[in-house]
Amino acid sequence: MDDKTVYSLFSTGHEYFDKGQFDKALDNIERSLEISEEIGEKPLIARNCNRIGAVHSDKGNYNKAEQYIKKSLRVHKELGERVHASLTTAHLYLCYKYLSKEYDKSELNNFIKNFNIDDIPDRDNFILYELLGNKSCLKAAYNQIQEKADAMEDELKEKFLDYPTPKKIIEEYNKVMH
DSSP states (O other), X not given: OOHHHHHHHHHHHHHHHXXXXXXXXXXXXXHHHHHHHHHTOHHHHHXXXXXXXXXXXXXXXXXXHHHHXXXXXXXXXXXXXXXHHHHHHHHHHHHHHHTTOXXXXXXXXXXXXXXXGGGSOHHHHHHHHHHHOOHHHXXXXXXXXXXXXXXXOHHHHHHHHTSHHHHHHHHHHHHHHO
16 A cells, blocks of 8 residues: 555545545545554554544544544654644543543643634634633634635535534534624
C-alpha cells in the first residue's frame, strides 16, 4: 500500500463522517488506521484514531470513543503537536462529560485564551462550547459554517447545512443567541 491509498481512505472516511454516514466512515477510517500502523505513519495514526473516536462519540459509544481518542492524544503528544493535542483533549473531555467523569475545564480555557478561536475548526469550536458554555466558541463555529455555506451553490449549500455538525451548530446558535 502506498501513502496515497491510506490518505485516500482517510479522506473518504472523513467525507462520510461529515455526511453522518458513520458505518461507511468507520469502514474507510479503520482501514486507513490499519495501513498507517503497518507503515508507521504516526501523524495519520493520530488523525485516524481521533476520527474513529469522533464517529463513536457521535453514535453515543463514549467508552469506545474514549479508547481511540486517548490513543490519538498519546501520538499527538509524542509528535509534539500541541494544537492537535489540545483539540483532541477537548474531544476526550466531551466523552468524559457524557460518561460523567471529571475533566479540567481550566486547561481548555487556557487553550482558548492562547489561541485565536477563528482558527479552530467549526466542529472543535462547537465541542469547546459544549464543554465550557463559551458563547464565543459557538458564534465562531456558526460563522465558520455560514462562511462555508455562502461559498456554495444553492443545491450543495442545502445539503451541507443538513449534515449533522452544521445542523447541530445552527440549531444551537438559533436557540442560544436569539
